[in-house]
Amino acid sequence: MSDSLLDHVPVVPVVVVDDPDDAVPLARALVEGGLPVIELTLRTPAALEAMSRISASVPEILLGAGTVVTPHQAKLAADAGAQFLVSPGATPSLLAGLRDTGLPFLPGAATVSEVMALLELGYTELKLFPAEASGGLGLLKSIHAPLPGARFCPTGGITAATAASYLALPNVGCVGGTWITPSDVIARKDWATVAELARAASALAPSSPKAAVLSSTETHPPAKRTAAAAR
Numbered sequence: 450m451s452d453s454l455l456d457h458v459p460v461v462p463v464v465v466v467d468d469p470d471d472a473v474p475l476a477r478a479l480v481e482g483g484l485p486v487i488e489l490t491l492r493t494p495a496a497l498e499a500m501s502r503i504s505a506s507v508p509e510i511l512l513g514a515g516t517v518v519t520p521h522q523a524k525l526a527a528d529a530g531a532q533f534l535v536s537p538g539a540t541p542s543l544l545a546g547l548r549d550t551g552l553p554f555l556p557g558a559a560t561v562s563e564v565m566a567l568l569e570l571g572y573t574e575l576k577l578f579p580a581e582a583s584g585g586l587g588l589l590k591s592i593h594a595p596l597p598g599a600r601f602c603p604t605g606g607i608t609a610a611t612a613a614s615y616l617a618l619p620n621v622g623c624v625g626g627t628w629i630t631p632s633d634v635i636a637r638k639d640w641a642t643v644a645e646l647a648r649a650a651s652a653l654a655p656s657s658p659k660a661a662v663l664s665s666t667e668t669h670p671p672a673k674r675t676a677a678a679a680r
């Protein structure tokens with residue numbers, strides 16, 4: 450398994466769970482569909498319980514927590530079994546809280562200056578959020594020339610129809626999105642459809658080999674552990 454959070458799967462399913470009972474069958478459906486990674490958002494009261502259940506029952510999935518916006522949430526997610534953390538943005542105190550967990554994480558950025566600030570701190574693998582709203586493909590193409598050391602998981606507004614265009618960019622490792630686990634599909638507990646959507650997403654081409662070269666030359670911040678090592 451790759452040591453980069455961006456290189457496990459082409460599409461990271463971003464999941465909102467309202468009922469903790471849905472967590473395990475949903476995670477199993479993603480694994481069955483060939484996407485053994487989940488970014489479970491901390492947007493619902495059920496999220497931490499869902500995370501604990503997945504951690505206990507679906508060890509074959511790489512379990513991430515999304516929407517981590519406070520240091521306290523970072524700790525709660527780590528305690529619930531998260532193996533990586535994702536934040537929509539990055540503040541100094543949040544970055545400290547993320548680092549304190551010892552887990553790998555993707556800090557969010559949406560502008561050139563935000564990306565530069567994170568690069569200065571040694572973070573080279575970032576979430577671009579909100580991807581479509583902040584400039585999407587055009588922004589990523591423009592950023593690549595001046596900031597070739599930054600690699601992204603663009604998330605926010607990406608669909609099954611647009612994911613491949615993102616994945617073709619040299620500074621994109623994977624994309625994130627909710628389209629693999631639509632709320633209506635979860636509500637009717639239609640795990641076969643989740644597996645089918647995951648299968649289609651897992652078949653998307655990974656990012657170009659050039660991206661792997663970029664990542665091999667990046668500087669790793671001391672606290673940045675690999676996803677593989679965290680398992």
Ligand SMILES: O=C(O)C(=O)C[C@H](O)[C@H](O)COP(=O)(O)O
Pocket residue numbers: 463490515516517535536537578604605606607625626627628
């Ligand atoms: O809050 C966060 O930390 C997030 O992760 C936000 C999600 O990335 C987007 O909400 C993705 O949602 P879609 O645009 O439906 O794919």
